[in-house]
Amino acid sequence: MRFCVxxxxxxxxxxxxxxxxxxxxxxxxxxxxxHANHVVPTSHVVKALWADGVPSTGRKMVQNAVSGIRRTLASRPHAAGRTPMLLTHAPGYLLRVDPESVDLHHFQTLAERGRAELAEGLAEPAARTLREALGLWRGPALADLVETGIAWPELAALEKLKLVALEDRFEAELxxxxxxxxxxxLEEVVATEPLRERLCGQLMLALYRSGRQADALDVxxxxxxxxxxxxxIEPxxxxxxxxxxxxxxxxxxxxPGVPAGQIRVATTINPATVGAGTRTIPGQRQLSPEPPVLQDKPEPVKTADAVPVAAVRLPPSAPADARAERKNVSAVLVSAQLGPGMADADPEDVDEAMRGISAIIGGEVRRFDGVAGGSIGPMYLVLFGVPRNHENDAERAVRAALAIRDRFLADEIPELGVRAATGISVGVAVATGSALVRYGSCDAPPMVTGSVMDSCARLLSAVPDGDILVCDATRHATDEAITYxxxxxGGRGALAVAPAPRAI
Structure with a gap:
């Protein structure tokens, strides 16, 4: 038995x-x-049926309706263990059904999968998944009841979910x-939702790409x-x-946009700024298995301040047709230096330890949905807000920084081995601000530039060993979620201590 709403x-x-x-x-x-598989109070059901005033027999009428539904459900054969049941459960009723038997659940599952595929840069699969999700709709939710005058807030919320899925599908198609x-x-949907800026922008982009610049500006x-x-208000x-x-x-x-799953971050950091502190940059490794931006075996060069840095192979200059966008990002720089016990270690042991450091940082980056950039020696770059912004980018950046710091301060770090884990020095900096992100072809990494990167490097040069130093903007955005x-x-910024004692 399947239920269609x-x-x-x-x-x-x-x-x-x-x-x-x-x-x-x-x-x-x-x-x-x-509200399938959730207890619904009888009072809520009564109010849903009679918004303009409940008759004196309202509860009795609900009880009669429940009895009739139970008879209907019981009259049909069901597969073992999949029988829908309408139970009396204080303070109301519980409709227990297999979620897979309700088209609403199927739509939500597909919409979430399509959104995840889109975030990963899988535009073609995302378009197919979102088309399948939207294909489940046969009209407005509970259209027959809407015709009788019912206007539940839940139905309006479902229409908003449908609209978001439609916007995601348009983004995938574009x-x-x-x-x-x-x-x-798009023109039809924008006519009914003229204040949805995302839809209007998608229509403008589609018109412009179709050679209709004047029409795009008219929108x-x-x-x-x-x-x-x-x-x-202005747009x-x-x-x-x-x-x-x-x-x-x-x-x-x-x-079209660059698939997010193929984006790699490349940035230029002022070595003199980093060298102002105690954290130097003696070599480099690639943090993730993606094609490297830095050379595998660079020859050390000297800066004007005599700070040894890795010879960096920057990606080619951005072509004239590269897509660029200005957006807020949260940058995380991690300095994880091996202890003095590794000073005379075999190069292969050092290499193994560095790979362990990369694995630890990479794991936490994935857990908090960040984008791993390159690395220069013991310094690793992570970005939040690229390629897509989220409301909690700064919070996820600080939580990732805390998790990384705590991993390296643990009593045991099996990824590094006993010798390498002794006396490891770790410091983390987090800065939030505007940056210009420029995308080239799918095979080229985007370039991230802006004062936020220099700010993060300055913070890293000043962070005490074992601490996390964040800028004022990051603290302001995360003050309720993080204890500082x-x-x-009296230096600038604040030291992140731990997640605040509340639910994430």
Whole structure:
């Protein structure tokens, strides 16, 4: 037996159509399906059925509807262990069903999978998955009940989920270069949701790539007028930046986005800034198995300040058609230096220990969904907010820094071996701010530039051994999630101590 709520309410199985008698019975079942496998108080069911005033017999009518639903469910054969049950469970009712039998659950699973594929840069699979998810909708959720005047907040929330999945699908289609195919559908959706800036931006991009620059700018003008005249606000930064790029006929708009899963970060750090502290950069390794930005075996060179640094092979200059975006990022620099016990160690032992350090940092980076960049000797770069921004990028950056620090301060570090783990020195810096991220072809790493990188390097040069030093912007963004201590001597920034005692 399958339950369908993404459209008119339907119960489907291999036998004759399953009929429910009366609007109240259908409404009770529909409401319980929206909260399947959760206890729903009777008072909530009653209010859902009679928003304008509950009759004196309201609870009795709900009880009668529940009895009728139970008879309907019991009258149908079911596979062993998969029988849906409507239970009386204080303070109300519990509809126990197999989640896979409800189309809403199937939609949510597919939508989440498609969003994850899109975040990983798998645009083509994401488009297919999201098309499948949206294909489950046969109309507005519980459309037959909506026609009777029901307007539950849960139904409005479902429509928003559908709209987000649709925006994700458009993003995937545009990343696949199918701008011509989605224009008509985008125009239709934007007409019904004219204040959704993400949709308007997607339509502008599709029109521009189709050679309709004037039409793309007209979409911006209409959106601007609606926001200013109706809400008294201007479009967000991303939409304004898109308009500027269209006006300038920026060549970056003509190519689909770079798959996020193939993005690698390359950055230039001022060695004199890093060398101002005690943490030097004697060599380098690649943190992840992705194609390296730095040479495997560089020849040491000398800077003007006589600080030894690795010879860095920078990626080619960004081509004129590279896509660039300005965005907020949180940069994490980790310095993990082997202890004095490794001073006379065999180079192969040092190499094994360095690989262990990379494995530890890489594991924590993946756990907190960051992007691993390159490394120079004992210094490793991690970024949050690339390629996509999240509301908690700064928090995830600091939590990752805490986890990395704690791994290296543990009594046992099996990845490094007994000798290498003795006296290891670790310090972490976190800085948050605006950066310019420039993407080239799928095979070239993006370039990340901005004062946030220099700020992070300065913090790393000043961080005490075993501590995590964050900038003021990072602390401000994470003050409720992370416990901080002042910097000894009244220095700038703050020392991250531990996650605050609250749920993540």
């Amino acid at each position: 993404l459209g008119s309410l339907e119960i489907v199985d291999d036998g004759p159509p399953v009929e429910l008698s009366g609007v109240k019975q259908r409404a009770v079942l529909g409401y319980l399906l929206l 990343s696949c270069g199918r701008h011509h195919e989605v224009i008509a559908e 911006y003008r209409r959106t601007y007028a609606l926001l200013v005249d109706g809400l008294g 967000g930064r991303e939409l304004r930046e898109l308009q500027r790029m269209i006006l300038n006929q920026d060549a970056a708009l003509t190519v 201590a002042p910097v000894p001597g």
